[in-house]
Each structure stands twice: as structure tokens, then as C-alpha cells.
Amino acid sequence: MDNAFVKLVTSTRMFTNRLAIVAGAGRSGIAAAKLLHKLGATVRIVDANENLTTDILIGLGDNAQLMTGPFSTEQFDDADIIVVSPGIPVRNIKPFIGNLPERKIISELELASWFADEPKIAITGTNGKTTTTALIKHILEHSGRTAFAGANYGPPLSEYIVDKGQCDVLVLEVSSFQLQNCRLFRPQAAILLNVSANHLDYHMDMDEYLKAKLKIFERQSKYELAILPAHMKEELSPIDFTHAEVKWFNGETFPEQPNLPGLHNRSNIEAAWLALEKIGLSMEEFQSGLKTFKGKPHRIENIGSVNGVQFIDDSKGTNLDAVTAALKSFAGPVRLLLGGKFKGGDVTSLIPAMKGRVTEVALFGAGREHFEPPLKNDFKISWHANLEKAVKTLFANSDAGDTILLSPGTASFDAYTGYEARGADFQRIMEELS
Numbered sequence: 001m002d003n004a005f006v007k008l009v010t011s012t013r014m015f016t017n018r019l020a021i022v023a024g025a026g027r028s029g030i031a032a033a034k035l036l037h038k039l040g041a042t043v044r045i046v047d048a049n050e051n052l053t054t055d056i057l058i059g060l061g062d063n064a065q066l067m068t069g070p071f072s073t074e075q076f077d078d079a080d081i082i083v084v085s086p087g088i089p090v091r092n093i094k095p096f097i098g099n100l101p102e103r104k105i106i107s108e109l110e111l112a113s114w115f116a117d118e119p120k121i122a123i124t125g126t127n128g129k130t131t132t133t134a135l136i137k138h139i140l141e142h143s144g145r146t147a148f149a150g151a152n153y154g155p156p157l158s159e160y161i162v163d164k165g166q167c168d169v170l171v172l173e174v175s176s177f178q179l180q181n182c183r184l185f186r187p188q189a190a191i192l193l194n195v196s197a198n199h200l201d202y203h204m205d206m207d208e209y210l211k212a213k214l215k216i217f218e219r220q221s222k223y224e225l226a227i228l229p230a231h232m233k234e235e236l237s238p239i240d241f242t243h244a245e246v247k248w249f250n251g252e253t254f255p256e257q258p259n260l261p262g263l264h265n266r267s268n269i270e271a272a273w274l275a276l277e278k279i280g281l282s283m284e285e286f287q288s289g290l291k292t293f294k295g296k297p298h299r300i301e302n303i304g305s306v307n308g309v310q311f312i313d314d315s316k317g318t319n320l321d322a323v324t325a326a327l328k329s330f331a332g333p334v335r336l337l338l339g340g341k342f343k344g345g346d347v348t349s350l351i352p353a354m355k356g357r358v359t360e361v362a363l364f365g366a367g368r369e370h371f372e373p374p375l376k377n378d379f380k381i382s383w384h385a386n387l388e389k390a391v392k393t394l395f396a397n398s399d400a401g402d403t404i405l406l407s408p409g410t411a412s413f414d415a416y417t418g419y420e421a422r423g424a425d426f427q428r429i430m431e432e433l434s
Helices: 003-011 027-038 106-111 129-142 156-162 206-217 230-236 263-278 283-291 318-326 347-353 368-375 388-396 417-432
Strands: 019-023 044-045 066-067 081-084 105-107 120-124 147-151 169-173 187-190 226-228 245-249 301-308 310-312 335-339 357-363 381-384 403-406
Touching: 003 129, 019 027, 027 044, 027 081, 027 156, 066 147, 105 106, 106 156, 120 129, 120 206, 120 263, 129 169, 129 263, 129 283, 156 403, 187 206, 187 263, 187 417, 226 230, 226 263, 230 245, 245 263, 263 283, 263 301, 283 318, 301 417, 310 417, 318 335, 318 347, 335 388, 347 368, 357 388, 368 381, 381 388, 388 417, 403 417
Parallel strands: 019 044, 019 081, 044 066, 081 105, 120 169, 120 187, 147 169, 187 226, 226 245, 310 403, 335 357, 335 403, 357 381
Antiparallel strands: 301 310
């Protein structure tokens, strides 16, 4: 990026007399719009949802605009900068933006990061981001430091900037969607937990997905730290993706914690330690906070038992690698719930973790065509129109000592507003069975 633009983005009121377009009116889009207004911009929000009203422009100045409907050239006319919300692939707007330089198409995370001087720990990966983010925040606060946690999950970073937040450390969970449109984002410690098939309904292919994840390290210097999984060392070592110091983790440094079961969580813990060590925490402070951390809901969460049958809510298991990790946390017998909006991947990859553990599979809702053909020859399998019918079928076949595991391997949007709602419904069903 040229020096003139670097100076531009680090000055205040840098968007006076400029038109800033925010594509997408979700929480991060509105937060970006508020920050842009503070920086002097005239803000135009564009969104495909024609039911939006101008109420969302309150507080954005007299000249703020809202344009709804399918994307068009008119919506993006005269833009000086475009902030793209995470749910909108840039390729969807490129036909309408004319000759605007690519460097002026950014994410909300990128915009907000220009004004955040605090030390930043950034976490990305296909699985484990939210747990690791929450763990790091908890340990920081347990040690007496203040921390903001947000970005992809929780409040957008722009909200923190607009509200003039003051914390010792920013702990940022970042997605491939956000990173793909970052230019200057530079965390002191950056973590890549893992990469597996996911969001292939958004990214063109796995190569694009991996490149987006690796952008978390792109702007780091030798004074920063890149933290990566040892199982990807052979794949990543030949790639010139960072100038930072690199450390690899394998999940062998810490013993299993009661509230964070499984090898995948031991890896999350080790990555968290390396990041916190980088910004000055001692091992004593880390271990003290680790002992008091409770896992996040809907992540291999033991929600109770009925007649000796254990119910495990892993509704956040929205891809196949997450299902594998959840299965490896139990010896069996497991009765597994799969189903929902499929996000890509090879379902046969589940079979090694299922064999010897899974005694029955109940599919529910969407995704049947992806799961049933590769699994039906090895496992007892049935399909049900909804989660409740699937759970009741498994429970009727269960004996004391069995585990009913909701680790669906899919997004929930075929039937629910999100994985939290799916997990809450699973808990309701269990409670009614009791």
C-alpha cells in the first residue's frame, strides 16, 4: 500500500467530504457506518433487504442514505471507500463498483483496526475460535487486566472504537470473511487454530479459504508472533505468508481440562498460552485463569441425562471436522444427530471417528442427501423431518450409559435462526423427555 494512503487512514476526520458506502446493514455494517460518520464521511448503506427503513440512519447525519434492493451500479456510484459486511462476497459487488481501487474495498474489522492502538490478539480457524477467544479474555481478566472480546463473535470492533473503549488488550475472533478484505490489520499475536472444509458456499474453493485465513499474518513484522498448528507445518512452511516469529502447537503442553474435553481443546489451550505469553503473562497467571474457565455453551456441552442417557449439545459443530473432534471426546456408545444446511466437505472423513463409537445415526432436516449415501452401509441410520423426532427416536433406542450427541456438521438455517437456537431446542426436547 502506498505511503499516501497509509497517512490517510491514520489521520482523524479523514473522510470529510467523502462518500463511504457500507454494503450490508447487519450489526457490523451499522457499527462501521457510525465510525465512518464520526470520521466525517457521508454514509450510504446499501442492502438487498427491501424491508429496511430509514430508521437505521438515525445518528448518521442529515446526508446519510439508504438504498435497498439487488445490487446495482447506482448504489455504488461515486464511492470513495466501500466497507463490505462479512456475509457479502466481494465478487457479488465487483460488477457494480467501476474503477474503484481494490485497496479501498475493506472490511469493518480493517476500518476499526486503524484506530485501535491496544495490543491485539487475533484468533482465526475453522473450529475453536470462540472458545479460544473466550478463554483468553477470561484469563486476562482473571489476571487483573481488562479485555475487549469481539469482532466476528460478539460486538464489532467499530463499536468499541465509537464508544471510546479503553481496555488493556483486544481479543479478536476473526473470520475468513473479515480477513479477506483486510489490508493493514496487524495483531501482536495471531493464531490460526486449524483449517478444514467450511464456508465453501461463500469461498470459491479451499485455496481461496486458506489464503483468506493466512491474511491474519500478512502485515506482521518480526516483532509479532504467528501461532500455527503443527499438523499444518509441512503444508505452510514453504509458503511466504508472514515476516513474524512463528511458533507451532500440537496440544501436548497442557493436560486435559474438565470443562474443555478433547485433544482439540488442548490445542486451543496451548495456542492461547503462546499468545498470552507474547504479551507478558506468566505461566502462573495463565494456569490460575485456566482452572476457573468454564466452556462456552453449545460446544460439547453436557446438558444433563435422562434415565442414565447422557445428552451432549455440540450445536456449534457446524462442519465435519468439528463432528470428528466431538466424537473423539467420547468412548461410546454414541447415538449421533446430523443434519441441516450442508457447508461442504467429504462425509466419509467422519467414518474413522465414528467406527467403534457410534451405534446409530439420526439425520434431521436438510442435508440428508449428503450424509445418508456415504454412511448407510456402515451404520444404522434414519431420517426425520425435524430435530425433535430424531431425538425421540434415538432416546427410544438408548440404554443407560449411552450418549446422545448433537454435533450436526451443518449450519442451522434450514430450521433455526442460528446454532444457539438449535442447541436450545435440543435442551428443551431433553427436558421434556425427563
